[in-house]
Amino acid sequence: MAAISFQSVSKTFQTARGPFQALDGVRFDIQSGEFFGLLGPNGAGKTTLISILAGLAQATSGVVLVHGVNVATQSAQARRMLGVVPQELVFDPFFNVREALKFQSGYFGVKHNDAWIDELLHCLGLADKANHNMRQLSGGMKRRMLVAQALVHKPPVIVLDEPTAGVDVELRQTLWQFIAKLNREGSTVLLTTHYLEEAEALCNRIAMLKNGKVVALDTTTELLKAASSNVLRFKLDAELPPALAAKARVTGRIVQFPAHDALEIERYLSAVREAGLHAQDVEIRKADLEDVFLDVMHQHEEVKA
Numbered sequence: 001m002a003a004i005s006f007q008s009v010s011k012t013f014q015t016a017r018g019p020f021q022a023l024d025g026v027r028f029d030i031q032s033g034e035f036f037g038l039l040g041p042n043g044a045g046k047t048t049l050i051s052i053l054a055g056l057a058q059a060t061s062g063v064v065l066v067h068g069v070n071v072a073t074q075s076a077q078a079r080r081m082l083g084v085v086p087q088e089l090v091f092d093p094f095f096n097v098r099e100a101l102k103f104q105s106g107y108f109g110v111k112h113n114d115a116w117i118d119e120l121l122h123c124l125g126l127a128d129k130a131n132h133n134m135r136q137l138s139g140g141m142k143r144r145m146l147v148a149q150a151l152v153h154k155p156p157v158i159v160l161d162e163p164t165a166g167v168d169v170e171l172r173q174t175l176w177q178f179i180a181k182l183n184r185e186g187s188t189v190l191l192t193t194h195y196l197e198e199a200e201a202l203c204n205r206i207a208m209l210k211n212g213k214v215v216a217l218d219t220t221t222e223l224l225k226a227a228s229s230n231v232l233r234f235k236l237d238a239e240l241p242p243a244l245a246a247k248a249r250v251t252g253r254i255v256q257f258p259a260h261d262a263l264e265i266e267r268y269l270s271a272v273r274e275a276g277l278h279a280q281d282v283e284i285r286k287a288d289l290e291d292v293f294l295d296v297m298h299q300h301e302e303v304k305a
Contacts, residue, residue, distance in 0.1 A: 037203035
């Protein structure tokens, strides 16, 4: 039985401009014990899908199951199996960290779990903040607290919606070490993130959404195999000519071209020289998940009238 099953899930919102379809027949399963990535640009439908999974929104059509339990008709039972870390920093300002975790435990009927709360506080770097009021915590500490609250009832399925957005490197390392440990011990993890290097390092399998549809679904290894074999990367102090820029990924001074072989690499470098430009710090690297993601998104661009 799948840990999570999305079965032809669609969601339409009514707006002032008419109906807007946020999800369109999304269908895939996440197996028990998987570390699964859900990727897509802003507005692709990721958060809508997670909101439906968490019982915060209802699908217009389709079914979502958590270990065989329908999230719409058996919401309380499904919710007990989920630990959801939302994007937004939400907290109760009236309690300290330990009190907030005890109250969160009570929502799920969990008692006498002080040892687990202590472990959460230690593993997430919150032990020295246990008696601090929630209002005293920094943004990064509040983010850690959201993770602790999601895990306090030991759910078998962990859902992380942009958990490291806007936080420091130390938190990322602490969080991923702990989540990877839980995954090794059998927890299923569903991750959405814009940090594609995190998804590449952590996720066994990945689905990509665009305009509410699944446009790619495979193991991370197979997705990387399907990418261009190499990427030409260098720095420029001037703009590329439009014809070259249309084929490149440009980030500030860094220019990257997909390159299948040495001949293609030399053609790009020759074109740069012929344009009177000087490429600096030239290197060849293997394609990564960001390259795959951009290729997939480009292939599924909508044809606009």
